[in-house]
Amino acid sequence: MFENKEALEFLKIRKSVPLTQLTTPGPDEKQLAELLEIAARVPDHGRMEPWRFILYRGSAVLEAGEALAAIALKKNSSMSDEELQRERNRINRAPIAVGVVSNVVDVSNIPEWEQFLSAGAAAMNLVTAATAMGFGANWVTGWYSDSAEGRRILGLAPHEKMAGIVHIGSYDRAIPDRPRPDVKALTSEYTGPYQAS
Incomplete structure (x- = not known):
């Protein structure tokens, strides 16, 4: 058995960096x-590769932001200038944002939900790897992930879903930890089939 104590200690302290604290530089091409x-490198039952990545950076991100802001304004015409600017910057909050897209393969023996979980695992691996590389990372979704038009603007086909957008950049201050769950309270021994109380 090979035990990597350094990796275990790292995983115990991994945390997301708030989007407002992500700044340049981001990963270079080799790092990316x-x-x-x-x-x-995630569990992928049947080797379906039911996900893909979209890189959001450069001027295309600004165009996507304008299009998302226009949709948001249609939904809420009383948005303030500040709220509208926040919508414009949805994808432009770090040097690079990586869309992790669930691209479910239509096969009968591997359920759709399992393929979607594989995309989620890819997003989490990306967050963890970026953090291990010394960058800050934050995995988010937003209203646009549940909007057919929002997904289209972000480059997704009609059948695809956004598992999340991982924003990656540098940060220059200590990030306080948030309260973590009580794992003991969330863990039980199996005692038989579920029965309602």
Whole structure:
């Protein structure tokens, strides 16, 4: 058995960096390629590869932000300038944002939900790898993930879902930890089939 104590200690303290604290620089091309390779190293029953990545950066991100803001304004015409600006910056909050797209493969023996979980695992691997590389990362979804038009603007096909957008950048201050769950309270021994109380 091979035990990697350093990795275990790292996983115990991993935390997300708030989006407002992510700044330049982000990963370079070589680092980004390595991060995506690690992200793809996830459980994938049947080797379906039921996910893909979209890189959001540069001027295209600004255009997407304007389009998302226009949709948000249609839904809520009384938005303040500040709220509208926040919508414009949804995808532009770090040097790079990586969309992890669930691209379910239509096969009868591997359920859709299992393939979607594989995409979620890819998003979490990306967050963990970026953090291990010394960057800050934050995995978010937003209203646009539940909007067919929002997904289209972000480059998804009609059948695809956004498992999440991982924003990656640098940060320059200590990030306080948040309260963590009481794992003992969330854990039980199996005693037989579920029975309602």
